[in-house]
Amino acid sequence: MQLISTSLDSGWELAERLPAGRDLFLLSGGEKLWLPATVPGHVHTDLVKAGVIADPFKRLAEWGARWVDESDWTYRTSIFVNAERLAARGIGGRHFLHFAGLDTLARVFLNGKYLGQADNYHRAWRFDVTEHLKEGENELRVEFDSALRVGREKAAAYIGDGSSDRGKTTYFNFPPRAFVRKPQYMFGWDWGPELVSCGLSGSVELLTVPVAEILHWKMNYTFISPSVVDIDFAITLRKYDSQPLTVKAVLFASGDTTPSTVLEGPPGEYTVPLQIRSFVTERWNPNGVEGPRKRHLLNLRLLTVPDDQGDEPEPLHRIAASVGFRTIELVQERDSPPAPAPRGYPGGASGGSSFQFKVNDQPLFIKGANWIPDHSLPTTITKHQLRQRLTAARDAGFNMLRVWGGGLYESLDFYSLCDELGILVWQDFGFACATYPDDDPAFVESVRAEAVANVRRLRHHPSLALWCGGNENVELHQGRWSGNDQATKFYGEKLILDTLPEVLKIENPQTPYWPNSPYGGVDCRDENSGDSHYWNVWHSKEPGSNGDWSNYEKCDTRFSSEFGFAAPAGLTAWKHALAPEDLTVRSLGSRWHDKTRKGYETYLGFIKMHFPEPQCFADLVYFGQCNQALAFAFGIEHWRRRKGRCGGTLFWQLNDCWPTHSWAVIDSAGEPKLAYYAIKRAYSPLLLSLRRAGRSIEAHLVNDRHQDIPGQLSVQLLTFEGEPVSLAEQAVTAPANAASGAQLALAIPGFIADAGTDVFVHALFRPESGEPVESFLLLADPKDLRLADPGFQTQVGEHSIMIEVQRFAAFVTLYFEGVSQQPQLSDNGFFLAPGQSRTISVSHLPDHQTLAQLAPQLRLRRL
Missing domain, CATH: 2.60.40.10 (Immunoglobulins)
Known part of the structure; x- marks a missing residue:
């Protein structure tokens, strides 16, 4: 009998769980008004489908949905189990409920029996139900407590009266999100809404394991020549029966072998070593590097011992994975002597150390961006959506994305696509812009389990280039962002300097680790070593610097891992999110969707610093996006000119999670802003x-x-x-x-x-x-x-548009008016010299239309 997995994603319902006295008809407390629920899913999306709340992305509906996060919710479904399935117990098998994700503070019951609780979004949860399943219908119930309320309660209890060195609860110092292990951005960020939510955030399965199963596996390899690798596997399994088993690894590569070993022993957990020597004629290479992104199929099998005829039995459990072979190194070499500044730069660069990635022994200047979750409610993110965003990154010349610590450990689809497209991944652990209770043993152990689970899940991907302990936690402590209300001790230091390195030393010592971002030297803002976040353009308090992107030249960092300049989303996203009457420069709807915390008039002032004052909403989008395009191009070109001292740029940010004014260069509708094309040219x-x-x-x-x-x-x-x-x-x-x-x-x-x-x-x-x-x-x-009228002449072909000008044209922008989704363009927001022409490729046309049919809706705009 093989391992059996049955999906339990259908048939769910949810209801608000009210305390006693909250409702006239439920004096004793409990649920009412059961609604259909989607699994995986979030309570917000189900309430929208049922008509209980409006779409929180539209107009000011986020405000009207705040009660949802103050409430507790219950999910339930029914599981049918037949006698044959139950009989697996008679041959030493076990039954498990496996939750790929629970968001977040949950108690699980089967047939009224309490199975256990979950407290961490970032890992899977499994409950042994062997003794609780019965033949026929079984009721499964999951109760969620409000993460927002519990976070507030824990923060208040931890801080006390505020007289200790922990300070007071503020936006950065021990906020409610610091006590709940779920994606931090769901509590609201300066580009995203406050939709804390809850729900079954991953698939649910009933697993029946009759004999044994593979729990996890690890692969270490060494190149013994340019084309030969020695591979060591460590396959960890659990036996539920004493019969002997065969553990086998098959790597489908040239000259591979298929080693196996027989495991005997009583029930328990075992780690089985296997070795392969394989000819790997082609290594995995990142985007932009000559050479393939070669990957090989790996198959791990758990079988009973072959019979007397030597026939291989059907596997009890098998795992398939795609693996690639490459070397990666984070080089930090001391400067000796200090490198002089190149011509045109005042003074000389002081001594420090490099921050340089090498892949397959070749130095690689990093060109990329920071990545946030592609939707405020993560279970709605599809593989198709990820492929669109990541392909756009590949096409713009990116070779790395930083998966930012306030978001997710992304889906396996995300990392597989990065493997395919050649995009290296800088992976933050799930911490951002906060102090954390690292003197609470239960909290630390929850973080350890989270780290172990995700390192094991991701470590075999060839795109994985770096683990990082989180975002701006050290900078927060050193900079004391919250002033006198902030903790005096660095709460979180134990996590990034002890807990996480201890996990990686055991689980993934081959991948470099960086304690935080930014980090390096005694002062994490030191530009002579480590990585830097340069926000002295957008957030500068220096007179004359705020909003002036020419000040990027003041930063001479070794690696620019964050810098950014905000702009509005495209018109398509706004027309989906706002009512026609909201499409004005200073409408309440537009201001509500500005989370940048600069003050809306300051934000508009950044645009007016370089461009005309917007007179209508189309002006706001156009001038704002032109300004952002100049800002990003200026910064990226500056640091690329410093190649040799600077090891790369990861701008903030590639994508958006909802329709908004933000630093993203691809908006929530998937439409590239003009900055995307400017960055494509700059990279x-x-x-x-x-x-x-x-x-x-x-x-x-x-x-x-x-x-x-x-x-x-x-x-x-x-x-x-x-x-x-x-x-x-x-x-x-x-x-x-x-x-x-x-x-x-x-x-x-x-x-x-x-x-x-x-x-x-x-x-x-x-x-x-x-x-x-x-x-x-x-x-x-x-x-x-x-500027005078450039005298546009256009010619529309089958898959392209040719544009020619008589006079200089700046920021030439193509837009198709009145279409639900903009076609994909090879370039936009470009300059043309007098007499020059440009041919723009057009693809992914909406609604199966031809370009000739769309031509009447084409609009050209220039400065």
Whole structure:
């Protein structure tokens, strides 16, 4: 008899669980009004389906749904079990209820018998029901307590009267979320709503294990030559019977072997070692690196001992996985001597240490972003949705995503897609922007179990590049964000310096660990070592710096793991979320969906600093997105020009969890903002970057390829009509896997006013082989440019749109009006020089329409 798994995801109901006296008809307390429930799911989505609450993403409905998180909820279903299934117990088998996820504070009952409780969203839960199942119908009941209320109660009890060194409960110092192990962002963030919710967050199964099962497995490998690996497996299983078993591993790769061992012994837990030597002719490589992303199928099998004829019996339990082989290293080498600043940068860089990833022994400049959960209620996230977002990241040149600590340990679909697409994963553990009660033994043990479960679940993925102890916890303590209300001791230090490293030492010592982000040196804000979060543009308190993205040049970090600039979502997302009357610049609906905590007028002021004041909602979206595009491109190009000192950039953030004003470059409707395309250009393997240095323009080349690229470089100053003002040109070489420094400088003539309102800079690098690359630079704020109608000419093809201009055009943007979902474009928000044309590929057209049918709805906008 094999392991039997039966899904229990259907037939669920939910009800609010009221205390005694809360309801006239339930004086003794209990549930009323049972509603259909979706599993996996959240109480909010079921209440929306039933018409109890409005969609919390729409208008101000989030406000109206707050009572949901103050309430307790109960889920129930019925399980039918036949006599044959129950008979497995007679051959030493056991029956288990397996919950892939419980969100979060839950008690589980079967046929009125208490099975146990759960207190951690981030792990699976299993209950032995062998003694409780009966033939026929069985009632399964799960009671959830309000995570928000319990978190408040625990915070208040932990803080006491506020006289201890723990300080007082504040937004960052021991907030309610710090006491409940669930995704922190569900309590609200500066880009997301407060939808704490509850529910069965993973699938539910009835498992019958007759003889034995594999609990988990570990694979360590060593390259003994460029194409041969020695692999050590440790397969941990549990026996429920004394009969001998065969444990087998099969790796489907060239020259593999299929080792097996016979395990004898009484019931209990065993760890079985196996070794394979395999020829791996192709390694797994990240996106942008020449070479394949080769993966191999691994099959682990648990069988009874073969019969006398040697025939292999059917497996009692099998696990299939896709594995890849690569080496990864986080290099932190001391500077000796301190590296001088390149030309154009004042002063010299002081000593410190590098923060550089190497994959397959090759240095890799990291190009990527921070990732948040793709919906405020995570069970609604689909594999299709993840594929869209991650493919967009791949297409924009990303080679890494940081899975931020306030979100999820993502689904297996997420990591499998990263394996497939070549996107490395920097994985935070589930801590962000808070102090945590690490002197509570029960809390620490819950964190340990969470860490063990997720490390075991993810450690075999070739995309996994780094474990990190959390987000901004050290910075919070060192910076004392909450002032005198904050704890004086670092509560959380035990977790990141003891608990998590202890888990990794046993479970995944091969993957690098970084205690927190940012981190490095005595001061985690030290730019000479470790990683940095640079928020002195968006959150700066320095006069003249707040909102001015040119100040990114003030940061000379070794690795920029967070920086960001906010902008509105696209019009499609807003039209789904707001009523027509809300689509004004200062509507209450628009202000409610701004969670940036800057103050809405300050946010608008950041746009007006560089662009015209928005007169309508379409202006707000367009000017806001143009401003964000310039900000991200400026920051990324700055740090790429510092390649060699700087090891990479992970901007904040790739995606959104609801329709909002945020730092995301792909909104909740899946529509890329203009910044997405600007970043795609800034992450190009061969970058031509222009930088103004006083009265001259510098041209830098940044080359991520592993060979020199010679060619001809020109930098030209032109009027908007296309008349040449000045030109510099020479033969140069983009050095292999390096930044060139200033290769060419063009002086700005004295008769050009400092404002530069009538001219622009256009640079072109023509390699001896391959496609040319170009760059544009404005010498004045966009709002001050004196631009004429560019004279658009468009030609619509079967799968593309060609656009040509007579005069300079800035931020040329294509939009299809009145469609439910925007088509996918190869570029948007681009510049065109006079007489220049650009062909834009168009795909994923909505509603099976052709591009010719959509052509009448095409709208072009430019500055």
